[in-house]
Amino acid sequence: MDILTAIKTKKVLTSSLFVIIIALAALVFFSLHENRAETIREQESLTATGTVEAKKVTASFKVPGRIENMLVDEGSRVEPGQELARLDTRELSARLSQASGAFDAAKAQARQAGDSVPLTSQQIEAAIEQARAKVAQAEVGVKNARDLYERMDNLYRGAAVSEKSYNDAKNSCELAENVLKEAQAALEQALSARLKVDLAQAQYEAAEGQSSQAGGAVQEARAYLDNTRLLSPISGFITQKNLEQGEMVNAGTPVFEISDLLHTYVKVFISEKKIGRVQLGQDVDVTVDSFPGRVYRGNVVWINNAGEFAVRKAVNEQYDHDIRSFEVKIDVPNPDFSLKTGMTAHVNIIE
Incomplete structure (x- = not known):
């Protein structure tokens, strides 16, 4: 009886062990299948890992x-x-004061030169009018003297007047002609004086140029002072x-680095097999290791049109080629500033 009981017990244990082995094999099989399916899903999903970055300005x-x-x-x-x-502004303030003084002096010279132009013109035109009046007066004197001389010449030829009267008329005519020549010479000199107006105008324009140059020096000094x-x-x-x-x-030496942490972004690389599924404006879920379970919502704002070679090389030179990847930029609003630059970000682009 004990032998039969032992045999039955051994059969039960063997059957149980067999069932356990089958169950474990089935569990391993389904586990491997599930892991393989999960791996395939991960490979096919639009997921990537990047680093939180922000716009930085120096x-x-x-x-x-x-x-x-x-x-x-x-x-x-x-x-x-x-x-x-x-910056310390003492030296630049002194330069501004010097430039302002030079500018004021240049403006005064320009005003003076500008005022001299019409004054010179008026004086010259008045002298010309006066010279023309003298010429006209001399021309009348010459005409009268010649008329008298001609009458005296006729009378002298007829012995109707004395030689003295004839000579006096002749001398008066010559004197009148000399006076006319002098008046004409004075008129020509007055007319040539109009060149002084052109010279005064040129001096005025030169003074205006110096004034503008001095004004530019003032603006430059003020700009330097503002840039302090x-x-x-x-x-x-x-x-x-x-x-x-x-x-x-020195000019251009970086003093501060300013980061816009309110508008952070993540750049990731998507393979060429998946890049066709990524579109501008597409929603993206972003998570970081520092805040497990918290999801930051972002969106795709830029897709690089030029691909880069991936680090992973081809397995089979005959059939496979190097896979290119394309850089994708994802804007991630950060209103509470919880995201910090340099954090590892896990990205899931939602289709």
Whole structure:
């Protein structure tokens, strides 16, 4: 009886073991199948991994100098046009004062030269009119003297007048002619004086040019003085401070780095087999390891038209080729500034 019981017990154990082995085999089979299906789904889905980035702008002075004040520090939030730092302005203020003085002097000279043009013209035209009047008067004197001389000449030939009267008339005629010549010469001289008007006009234009040049020097000095104030070009946070108060700085040397953390983005690479499924404006779910379970909603804002070779090489040279990938930029709003640049972002482009 004990032998039969032992045999039955052994059969039961063998059957149970066989069932357990079959169950384990089935479990392994279905597990492998499920893992393979999950792997296929992951390979076919539009998922990728990238890094959280933000637009960064470097703030630099346009003029060299010594930093007099640093008005913000790392971590400070700034707005467009906000003053960030200031240079020592004493030397530039002195240059502006010198340029302003030279400009005022040039303007005064230009006004004086401008006033002299009509004054000179009036004086010359008055002299010309006076010379013309003298010429006209001399011409009348010459005509009268010649008429008298001709009458005296006829009378003298007829012995009707004395030689003295004849000579007096002759001398008067010659004197009148000399007076006319002098008046005509004075008129020509007065007319030639019109060149002085042209000279005065040229001097005025030269003074105006010097005034404009001096005005440009003033504007340049003011621009240099304005550029001693470093203003923020964008809204964002100071993420890097390169210099300190009291240091000398050259034009263009980076002083601050400003990051727009309100509008972060992620760049990922999508293979050429999947890039046709990605469209501009497409919604994207973004997650980061720092906040498990939290999903940030973004959208596709840029797709690079030029592909790049992927790092993964072809497995079979005969049938497979290097797979190209295309860069995709995803805009991710960050209103609470929880996303930080450099975070690893997991991207799922929603179809």
